[in-house]
Amino acid sequence: MIGNLTPVFAALGDDTRWAILVRLGEAPASASALAKEFPISRQAIVKHLDVLARAGLVESQQRGRELVHRALGGRLSDVARELERIGEQWDARLARIKKLAEG
């Protein structure tokens, strides 16, 4: 099972943050490197990375004097499976209600 889902969604629900995450999905990178690719300051990047990390979507690792961040696809997949389960449940329930109303 997965803990609260909303922090994860909140983390994913910002365009800039999503873009950063997708970028990290292509290849790991440091905050400074990302700041050169995106039109925002390094500090803003750092804040986004922090949010993503707390949501379990990003993991960091010291490499020399750099802190390299990488996207955790596994976590994303876990959330996705949980989400799909819930969605199917809703539709099943709705179908049952409809059937009751008709029959």
Add this chain to the structure above:
Amino acid sequence: MIGNLTPVFAALGDDTRWAILVRLGEAPASASALAKEFPISRQAIVKHLDVLARAGLVESQQRGRELVHRALGGRLSDVARELERIGEQWDARLARIKKLAEG
């Protein structure tokens, strides 16, 4: 394919809104009915429903003089599948990079 994902995530990324959506997943309801179950005003509920509707997660239907809203599990499942695809892609890419670095 699915349009921009971030609005959907943003919609799901609020505890109250998520709670409302889950509630609608159990059974359709009107805004006024929901307002009696939740500790917030009807207007707040309406705003949340609006956000959810724009994200394609909720559909409304006039029933008598009531506007009844229901959760769209199918939409949730679609997003989930898209998400899982992306997550797997990231991990695959990461594994490839790792292999290159080792070999």
Add this chain to the structure above:
DNA sequence: TTCGTGTGCAACCCAACAGTTGCATACGAG
């Protein structure tokens, strides 16, 4: 017809959040 209830619109408040700038520090390459 009348009263109750469900909805819609608008203005307003406050907290959370994205983003900035400035400064201090630390560490690796040359």
Add this chain to the structure above:
DNA sequence: CTCGTATGCAACTGTTGGGTTGCACACGAA
């Protein structure tokens, strides 16, 4: 050693967004 660069911390600003209240309106039941 020294310079450049990557990081961390802190304070500040502007905007978004969740929530409220007030009012007008419309429709269904009694």
